[in-house]
Amino acid sequence: MKLKLFSEWVALFLVLVMCLSCTKNKKNQEENHEDNFKKQDKNEVKDTYFGEFNADSAYFFLEKQVSFGPRVPNTPAHNLCGAYLVSTLSRFADKVYEQKSTVTAYNGSLLPLHNIIGVFNPTHKRRILLTAHWDSRHITDQDNDKSKAVLGANDGASGVAVLLEIARLLKKYPIQNIGIDILLNDAEDYGAPDDYKPEKEDTYCLGSQYWAKNPHIKDYTAEYAIVLDMVGGKNATFYREQLSDEVARALVDKIWNKAAQLGYGIYFLNEKGTAVIDDHLYIHKIANIPAIDIIDHNPSRPRGFPEYWHTQRDDLSNIDKNTLKAVGTVVYSVLREM
Ligand code: AHN
Ligand code: ZN
Secondary structure (H helix, E strand, O other): OOOOOHHHHHHHHHHHHHHHHHHHHHHHHHHHHHHHHHHHHHHHHHHHOOOOOOHHHHHHHHHHHHHOOOOOOOOHHHHHHHHHHHHHHHHHOOEEEEEEEEEEOOOOOEEEEEEEEEEEOOOOOOEEEEEEEOOOOOOOOOOOOOOOOOOOHHHHHHHHHHHHHHHHHHHHOOOOOOEEEEEEEOOOOOOOOOOOOOOOOOOOOHHHHHHHHOOOOOOOOOOEEEEEEOOOEOOOOEEEOHHHHHHOHHHHHHHHHHHHHOOOOOOEEEEEOOOOOOHHHHHHHOOOOOEEEEEEOOOOOOOOOOOOOOOOOOOHHHEOHHHHHHHHHHHHHHHHOO
């Protein structure tokens, strides 16, 4: 074809331009489409997918704590584990507070107190406090040989392990609706043995008592507090602890119903349990926060607590990952649905 006229050149030029812009438009549409869907996918992930509680990860955190040996205040193992918990929680939380003080135990011993608090969504008004004790008991007073320290695989390390795994998930899948504070409290288990004279009250839970009187933030309060204590044992049973039911029945209902719904009813028995003296008592009494205790306790056992409780046998052989999975999944699900 021979183009002689200027107008013919112009016409060809226009056709070419139209074709080009056409293909370019098409491409833009495709690109936009991809981008839009990518954005939607991301939003979907952010809004509805919050990961899954990983019992292997929790078990790793548990084993690591136990590897230091008994975490009894005034020992190198206690110091080293405290440092490990600060650095681990710092990887996950928006901010970490450390409370250091000295408290006096029932026998006059001065204990260096080290509470560790990880904060998620610091500015959110609506808050939930999660807590577990990270120290282990200084004496095996439920053994014939009472002179050893408790390793505390279940009594100490298990609650902290579940909370660290929840912290890991909260970092990966940030929560929007609420703020969460994770308090790893110290010196919970330095209480007086049953036969100690003179009888003394409130000798357990020294770390949570201190925190309740001196919260990490002035005028701190929370909608609820959840205590995890001995949440990794074989054949664990969690009854509706009495004080929990009195001061935070709605939350107890929510947790025990969620457990049933998820198929964890064999652990979370929806029945009235006995009253247990634990951190929740002081968090409620002193800081006035409705607090519940998820604790392995069973009215049909001689002492209520697991048979290896406060003995040398509170070690890894009595831990069951399935229990960590049940408690972690239930608590994490309830938090995500708040
Ligand atoms: C008493 O033994 C009084 N209360 C149980 C608190 C506790 C100890 N939790 C774990 N170890
Ligand atoms: Zn204990």
